[in-house]
Amino acid sequence: MDGELFPRERARIAPGAVHVPDWLDADRQAGLLEACRAWASPPAGLRTVRTPGGGTMTARQVCLGWHWYPYAYARTVVDGDGTPVKPFPDWLGELGRRAVADALGPRAATEARYDIALINFYDGDARMGLHRDADEQSDAPVVSLSLGDTCVFRFGNTETRTRPWTDVELRSGDLFVFGGASRLAYHGVPRVLPGTAPAGLGLTGRLNVTLRVSGFTGAPPRSVDAPARFPGGG
Ligand SMILES: O=C(O)CCC(=O)C(=O)O
């Protein structure tokens, strides 16, 4: 949103979890949006994710590098059109490393070779239930970039899906990084605020680009404890 009386400040939400407002300027937001539109197109494009319990996630998703599905990774869209996942571009990995260096300091970024992107698209009614990003083998920080409508991002604790948590407003261009002691914290998106995207961006709804390091050396392992991670198919 433009015309803020005071600039929004960066904030440490939990140990290893940092919110950096306005990390991407308007040009970079437009560039990332253009890339998201290309990634979202078929084959291996935007899809509705079905959970093992029979629900569907309301945020639609496309992946790069490794294809995530509940609750594992594959090289092809095993729960969709079956085609190979789109490649993870070098420039996106570089953006991820810069994001970590800016949010957590240069040392936090040295090990981070980003090779997975999940791009989530939220229309006004979409949300995402509290879950942990736990299907990767690396403990490198997760990088989250937001475009379009503002959302309420709920950042909880590593133990339970309940309080304590902190609600943070993520707006277009904001960066959120969680690593270290917060790498396995529960988090989710209880609400998107329709109509809050910057007028010049040309996006109705919200996109979130989440970068992760797989740490996989061969085939990805199957996660064991996952089925309850998206309660209610959120
Ligand atoms: O949309 C967001 O801000 C969060 C996305 C997320 O947590 C995920 O894809 O695992």
Ligand SMILES: [Fe+2]
């Ligand atoms: Fe997540």
